[in-house]
Amino acid sequence: MQFTADEITAIWLSLKVATIATLASLPLAIACAYVLARKEFWGKSIVNGLVHLPLVLPPVVTGYLLLVTFGRRGPVGSALESCCGIVFSFRWTGAALACAVMAFPLVVRAIRLAIEAIDPRLEAAAATLGARPSMVFFTVTLPLALPGILAGAIIGFAKALGEFGATITFVSNIPGETQTIATSIYSYTQAPGGDDNALRLTLVSVAIAMLALIASELLARRIMRKGADL
Amino acid sequence: MSLLIDVQNSTGAFNLEVKLACSGPVTAIFGPSGSGKTSLLNIVAGLARPASGRIEVDGRVWFDAQKRIHLAPHERAIGYVFQEGRLFPHLNVRHNLTYGAFFAKDRAPSADFDEIVDLLGIDRLLERPIRHLSGGEQQRVAIGRALLARPRLILMDEPLASLDHARRSEILPYLDRMRMRFAIPTLYVSHSMEEVERLADEVATISEGRIVQMRRLTPQS
Numbered sequence: 001m002q003f004t005a006d007e008i009t010a011i012w013l014s015l016k017v018a019t020i021a022t023l024a025s026l027p028l029a030i031a032c033a034y035v036l037a038r039k040e041f042w043g044k045s046i047v048n049g050l051v052h053l054p055l056v057l058p059p060v061v062t063g064y065l066l067l068v069t070f071g072r073r074g075p076v077g078s079a080l081e082s083c084c085g086i087v088f089s090f091r092w093t094g095a096a097l098a099c100a101v102m103a104f105p106l107v108v109r110a111i112r113l114a115i116e117a118i119d120p121r122l123e124a125a126a127a128t129l130g131a132r133p134s135m136v137f138f139t140v141t142l143p144l145a146l147p148g149i150l151a152g153a154i155i156g157f158a159k160a161l162g163e164f165g166a167t168i169t170f171v172s173n174i175p176g177e178t179q180t181i182a183t184s185i186y187s188y189t190q191a192p193g194g195d196d197n198a199l200r201l202t203l204v205s206v207a208i209a210m211l212a213l214i215a216s217e218l219l220a221r222r223i224m225r226k227g228a229d230l
Numbered sequence: 231m232s233l234l235i236d237v238q239n240s241t242g243a244f245n246l247e248v249k250l251a252c253s254g255p256v257t258a259i260f261g262p263s264g265s266g267k268t269s270l271l272n273i274v275a276g277l278a279r280p281a282s283g284r285i286e287v288d289g290r291v292w293f294d295a296q297k298r299i300h301l302a303p304h305e306r307a308i309g310y311v312f313q314e315g316r317l318f319p320h321l322n323v324r325h326n327l328t329y330g331a332f333f334a335k336d337r338a339p340s341a342d343f344d345e346i347v348d349l350l351g352i353d354r355l356l357e358r359p360i361r362h363l364s365g366g367e368q369q370r371v372a373i374g375r376a377l378l379a380r381p382r383l384i385l386m387d388e389p390l391a392s393l394d395h396a397r398r399s400e401i402l403p404y405l406d407r408m409r410m411r412f413a414i415p416t417l418y419v420s421h422s423m424e425e426v427e428r429l430a431d432e433v434a435t436i437s438e439g440r441i442v443q444m445r446r447l448t449p450q451s
Contacts, residue, residue, distance in 0.1 A: 119316075121312070121316055122316055122318060122319075124303070125310065125312060125316040126318070127276075127277070127302070127303040127304050128275050128276075128277070128303045128304075128306075128308055128309075128310040128385075129304075129309075129310075129329055129330035129333065129375070129376075129379045130304045130307070130330050130332075130333030130334050130379055131304055131329075131333055132304050132333075133304075135333070139329075140318060140320075143320045144319070144320055
């Protein structure tokens, strides 16, 4: 199987975008999941709704909203560019942002379920042993939620790899900058004679997805075993 | 020890109104289930906040509704032994035992690790995961974990209630030894008079949220 230079670039870019999107959004996802699982506050259903919005909105709408707010003339986009020199629109960073936003509800959901399954009486026990709330979180809640966090990260990574609608709306489909596996398959299917190329990339897509799933399975098993050995 | 408790709280139809001055070292709170024993212990631990009143331990105010003082559980320097153990499932026995000491570096230890491990007979269990322990072993580790947190006050909530008779008689001698060796002020909640008479220096009988009797079992030292 021979790949063209553009295809190899698209594969690497997909992996880079999905990895960065997953890792960068994970701390925020854990924080959101913890607050939604453990805290009661005014406006909780609004926060919950906002987190889940990308799941129910058409991806093209999410992409357009990102363009309007994080584009170079958008309120957040222009502020970020002038203060820190970060540009999202039509860059690979924008593709990562779009993927992170689209995957966010799934990641939060997986982690929230894991945190809700932890017995709060264990956290109370840690507090009586002298642990401040932040230490309770890092020494009890977080380690016990680890399998769920891992599952959430894998789901997020898979979702980010497959993201299409929001990405193409927000950052377009520029080879070498924002063209991922998904958008490049789309390009091939739009041109005559592109079927072979599309099929090759499809196989790559399947292979990456399978590897991610197997890796998560192995990691989960290792965590379970480690938990048993400790 | 001086432990002054004067708290009022109501949850639903249940009213807790406890006035208690303990001189210890081991004070038993004795009463049937539903009489408010665990609620009282959770209030002393800071896990629950009463509506009004005051708690003072050796001159330190832990709770004062009028002055709006309410120390969080981690600021109270307690060792709480729960009815169900509540050991951390992701840590082995050794790390469960040392968990509290890590946060108590500013207080002098009442005994060193080896001594407590030896006293509770858990030296061969140290590297084991929690789920490989029997109920009695788990409860011994839970007692060790509370002792090693360098507590000013130990709270025990029916530590033997979840065990069968044989396990119970397995643990009682350890509690005896612990009382003799360390004399750490203890609130011991139980509904068994047999346990209370064996382990406590004084008994406060609680019924429907009120202390109805206070009785000394051993001469005050």
